[in-house]
């Protein structure tokens with residue numbers, strides 16, 4: 001089967017994970033620059049100071065993308081490279097020039113830019129001064145930063161993503177403390193999540209009121225979700241899987257598609273979940289032109305009412321005590337080096353769940369991929385596990401499309417091996433291998449495989 005005409009084939013990265021040049025040309029520090037300085041937070045105490053040195057190598061990187069036949073490139077803008085201290089008064093023209101040059105270079109190579117405004121590198125000053133995503137002003141500050149981006153890049157950028165993975169920011173950054181800013185709490189994630197939604201809504205409002213009709217672009221948000229399969233057909237396990245999906249994806253998608261948080265979250269969280277008043281409802285309802293989805297893995301869900309369940313970072317469990325869901329995997333499932341199970345049908349089921357719950361929105365998979373322990377041998381990387389991953393997940397996407405899901409594009413994560421957050425450089429997600437000593441790029445077998453899929457618009 002061929003994919004639909006005009007299906008968008010892309011690859012994705014994010015600023016802190018690839019750019020390096022962490023304090024060059026007037027860039028201010030971000031919370032990730034600071035977090036990496038705390039001993040023990042990142043594997044081997046690594047950091048993104050140099051990463052793939054993409055800030056200096058972007059021209060050759062774009063050329064490589066062109067050679068691979070990539071049609072669309074999803075990257076993120078680093079807020080503190082644009083406003084060094086997070087606010088308008090700290091505008092950094094050299095940082096703006098970098099993104100402007102990157103965008104021009106992509107367009108010269110016929111590659112469509114898809115730009116994420118926030119992929120986790122909050123200006124450090126705003127963490128100190130505003131309490132990061134907990135602060136009352138943070139959503140307005142984000143909207144001001146977004147406005148500057150629309151103003152300077154919107155003539156050429158037609159695809160905007162406000163926020164990458166609100167769930168990760170809230171749960172890993174404010175709940176489990178394993179990502180910047182490293183806070184541990186069972187209430188802060190819900191406040192941070194609320195402010196992230198407000199930030200998204202306010203940025204979209206600015207875009208729609210001032211730019212969208214003249215610039216003719218689209219804007220949306222990208223959320224992440226694993227699939228949750230009921231462990232048995234007992235009603236309580238079916239309900240547990242549903243509850244887990246609502247605490248994961250509906251937390252952020254319901255306010256946008258239905259105007260309120262899921263009932264199950266309101267009932268279980270009480271005061272810890274901020275409420276959505278009429279004004280906020282208006283701001284959020286209908287505020288995404290497409291459904292951006294990042295998807296990586298699947299787990300079984302078992303009802304654990306009354307039991308004490310441990311939070312599991314690797315399984316993306318969330319704050320399990322709020323959900324009372326126990327997560328597990330099938331021992332026969334193959335694992336990636338992140339210990340995430342490879343379960344392509346989970347991707348299909350999740351796409352169908354989104355179709356049903358949100359009335360068949362246009363969906364873009366803005367990230368999907370896997371980490372393996374790839375080695376260069378005789379100048380080549382034969383990553384057959386990743387080839388298999390892409391093949392089977394894309395087959396699952398086709399099944400979803402055949403069943404009526406309006407899937408319009410797919411972005412492989414990631415173009416390059418890069419700084420994998422708390423896991424450092426050891427976990428390699430790239431289709432292109434990067435030797436971090438020499439900065440040499442070597443396309444893996446999966447890159448060539450992906451090229452051929454793009455070429456044929458079919459697997």
Ligand code: GAL
Pocket residue numbers: 014017164165168224294367413420421429
């Ligand atoms: C996503 C994230 C990416 C990348 C990927 C693999 O959650 O947006 O930045 O790290 O996971 O873990």
